[in-house]
Amino acid sequence: MSAMTFRPRLAAAASTAETRAGRPQQAPLFPSAPLMRQPFAPLPAGSIKASGWLLRQLQIQAKGLSGHLDEFWPIVGPDSGWSGGSGESWEDGPYFLDGLVPLAWQLDSPELKAKAMRFMDWTLDHPWENGMFGPRSNDDWWPRMVMLKVLTQYHELTGDHRVILLMTRYFHYQLQALPGRPLRDWGRMRWQDQLVSILWLYQRTNDAALLELARLLKRQGYDWQSMFARFPFTQKTDADALRKQAGGSDAFMQDLGLQVHGVNVAQALKASPVWSVVSGSAADRDAVRHQLQMLDTYHGLPNGMFSADEHLAGRSPSQGTELCTVVETMYSLEVALAITGDAALGDRLERIAFNALPGALTDDMWAHQYNQQPNQVECSLHRQPWTTDGPESNLFGLEPNFRCCTANFHQGWPKFANSLWMATAEQGLAAMSYAPCTVTTVVRSVPVIIEQVSDYPFRQSVSMTIRPHHAITFPLQLRIPGWSKGTRIAVNGMPVEVTAGFTTIERRWEAGDTVEMVFTAEVKIESGYNGALSFSRGSLVYALPINENWVIWRKRGPTNDWQVYPGSRWNIGIKPDTSVDVSEHAVGEIPFAGASAAVRLTVRGRYVPAWKASEGVAEPVPAAAEPSADEGEQSIILVPYAGAKLRITAFPILG
Numbered sequence: 001m002s003a004m005t006f007r008p009r010l011a012a013a014a015s016t017a018e019t020r021a022g023r024p025q026q027a028p029l030f031p032s033a034p035l036m037r038q039p040f041a042p043l044p045a046g047s048i049k050a051s052g053w054l055l056r057q058l059q060i061q062a063k064g065l066s067g068h069l070d071e072f073w074p075i076v077g078p079d080s081g082w083s084g085g086s087g088e089s090w091e092d093g094p095y096f097l098d099g100l101v102p103l104a105w106q107l108d109s110p111e112l113k114a115k116a117m118r119f120m121d122w123t124l125d126h127p128w129e130n131g132m133f134g135p136r137s138n139d140d141w142w143p144r145m146v147m148l149k150v151l152t153q154y155h156e157l158t159g160d161h162r163v164i165l166l167m168t169r170y171f172h173y174q175l176q177a178l179p180g181r182p183l184r185d186w187g188r189m190r191w192q193d194q195l196v197s198i199l200w201l202y203q204r205t206n207d208a209a210l211l212e213l214a215r216l217l218k219r220q221g222y223d224w225q226s227m228f229a230r231f232p233f234t235q236k237t238d239a240d241a242l243r244k245q246a247g248g249s250d251a252f253m254q255d256l257g258l259q260v261h262g263v264n265v266a267q268a269l270k271a272s273p274v275w276s277v278v279s280g281s282a283a284d285r286d287a288v289r290h291q292l293q294m295l296d297t298y299h300g301l302p303n304g305m306f307s308a309d310e311h312l313a314g315r316s317p318s319q320g321t322e323l324c325t326v327v328e329t330m331y332s333l334e335v336a337l338a339i340t341g342d343a344a345l346g347d348r349l350e351r352i353a354f355n356a357l358p359g360a361l362t363d364d365m366w367a368h369q370y371n372q373q374p375n376q377v378e379c380s381l382h383r384q385p386w387t388t389d390g391p392e393s394n395l396f397g398l399e400p401n402f403r404c405c406t407a408n409f410h411q412g413w414p415k416f417a418n419s420l421w422m423a424t425a426e427q428g429l430a431a432m433s434y435a436p437c438t439v440t441t442v443v444r445s446v447p448v449i450i451e452q453v454s455d456y457p458f459r460q461s462v463s464m465t466i467r468p469h470h471a472i473t474f475p476l477q478l479r480i481p482g483w484s485k486g487t488r489i490a491v492n493g494m495p496v497e498v499t500a501g502f503t504t505i506e507r508r509w510e511a512g513d514t515v516e517m518v519f520t521a522e523v524k525i526e527s528g529y530n531g532a533l534s535f536s537r538g539s540l541v542y543a544l545p546i547n548e549n550w551v552i553w554r555k556r557g558p559t560n561d562w563q564v565y566p567g568s569r570w571n572i573g574i575k576p577d578t579s580v581d582v583s584e585h586a587v588g589e590i591p592f593a594g595a596s597a598a599v600r601l602t603v604r605g606r607y608v609p610a611w612k613a614s615e616g617v618a619e620p621v622p623a624a625a626e627p628s629a630d631e632g633e634q635s636i637i638l639v640p641y642a643g644a645k646l647r648i649t650a651f652p653i654l655g
């Protein structure tokens with residue numbers, strides 16, 4: 001396409017983007033001295049619009065619980081304390097908004113924006129006289145840490161000047177109030193989330209008091225980095241184990257319980273990188289790698305997550321992971337990826353986003369699980385095998401076990417979409433994760449649009465068209481997934497050299513230039529708990545789908561609480577040298593639906609009669625499985641993990 005035909009289209013595109021985002025595209029901001037230089041920075045919310053399958057996923061989310069929760073769930077309904085009512089006034093309102101705000105603007109939905117504005121207007125118009133904000137029925141620092149995340153996104157989307165004023169007054173108030181009323185419980189464990197908002201404001205106001213507040217939070221907050229350096233939690237941490245670790249003291253849940261709480265640990269993955277922006281220490285910045293390594297080694301699961309049901313629960317694939325832990329791990333990785341520039345964190349983020357996130361929700365996103373299990377053979381009322389969670393934990397429903405995930409899961413997809421691309425310190429752009437989208441931003445003062453077309457992760461190619469307003473030189477950085485050996489990249493059809501981690505293409509970009517990426521995704525057979533085999537290909541994990549019988553346990557307004565019972569046998573073992581055939585199918589309207597699985601793996605396995613379920617839970621995978629004497633080897637079809645709500649993901653090795 002020539003520049004002549006291009007210009008009118010750009011004008012149209014820019015004005016559409018402006019309307020959608022509510023404000024002109026802004027240049028991204030980077031921390032500057034005295035803060036540490038970082039390789040990437042998030043583009044302001046509103047810069048990236050999902051398209052293709054990711055847009056469909058966001059639309060499904062809006063048609064599901066996210067778009068309707070406030071209509072029938074009183075916790076975030078008209079009586080919420082965060083919109084001036086006398087109802088729930090703690091974390092749930094901010095949790096809900098942390099996903100509703102980016103979702104509403106992603107979809108440019110007047111209805112969803114109006115729903116969000118009820119809370120935003122009340123919060124922004126009703127600060128306390130002393131600088132505090134939020135419901136007056138509590139002064140807990142923690143729910144405000146969540147609301148600050150909402151305010152920063154909302155400001156990027158709208159430019160609402162009330163945000164900067166409110167945040168500035170609040171942080172000054174907190175600076176003088178914290179010595180007398182220090183961080184406690186949740187706020188003490190999750191201080192790093194507030195640090196993100198403090199640094200966000202500092203980049204806009206250069207107010208030195210904010211760095212003082214950052215240091216005070218660090219002093220009062222829990223020292224995650226030291227804990228992970230000695231990591232004493234190498235076993236399932238149920239109440240008995242923690243009591244033992246606390247020397248028999250019954251006060252163990254107060255402190256030890258918070259240290260091994262899954263959501264805390266998920267949020268803590270950003271602690272060291274975010275603090276490094278203030279401390280300037282590379283050791284702080286890189287500590288997240290060790291943290292992940294400890295979690296993988298002692299609590300890692302094949303879906304990319306660690307077990308926490310809701311405390312760290314060891315490596316058995318029958319243990320669960322809470323949905324809040326999934327979305328908070330994703331957000332921590334998005335933050336950490338920008339600060340560290342470690343491409344492996346992008347691999348991890350994709351593995352969680354494309355497996356564990358959709359795995360915990362029904363296809364229509366009207367019901368979710370509190371805990372999901374890699375080996376999940378029944379969703380029914382049972383107390384086992386959770387460390388501390390209750391019997392509803394793996395039901396699909398409105399608020400199984402506890403209501404936090406009902407309010408908090410909404411942030412998963414919209415924030416993932418908003419972090420697909422980032423700005424680079426060299427004033428270029430970087431593709432951090434892959435999914436179809438359009439980026440509208442400013443590079444070196446020149447408006448640039450990038451259209452990215454792809455069915456990744458269901459396919460292994462990504463096509464980009466670069467459309468600068470006029471030709472401009474800048475570096476384009478592309479994350480190369482660690483699993484892709486032999487990645488090919490071509491610019492306007494000409495191959496370019498690929499380097500591990502990030503490949504940088506610095507050139508003069510002209511309107512209509514194309515970048516084609518083709519990844520090589522071999523089937524990978526990974527060995528986990530008791531040597532159990534798990535299958536992945538690219539960023540998708542594969543599982544054996546078990547026939548599902550969905551039974552309504554109780555009606556919950558427009559949705560239901562469901563139990564799901566198995567309708568087929570699942571106790572199958574596999575030899576490590578199994579043949580694997582891959583077949584690709586169309587990506588369906590519901591991208592992760594098992595009924596229209598976009599990729600299927602066919603492997604060979606045999607029944608293992610001795611491997612059974614007890615009380616609805618698959619027994620831990622046996623180390624050496626004795627195959628059935630009566631039945632021979634057979635073909636087993638695996639589908640992407642999230643498409644199998646009852647599934648086996650970790651298979652015993654046939655002896």
Ligand SMILES: [Zn+2]
Nearest residue numbers: 322324404405
């Ligand atoms: Zn939760």
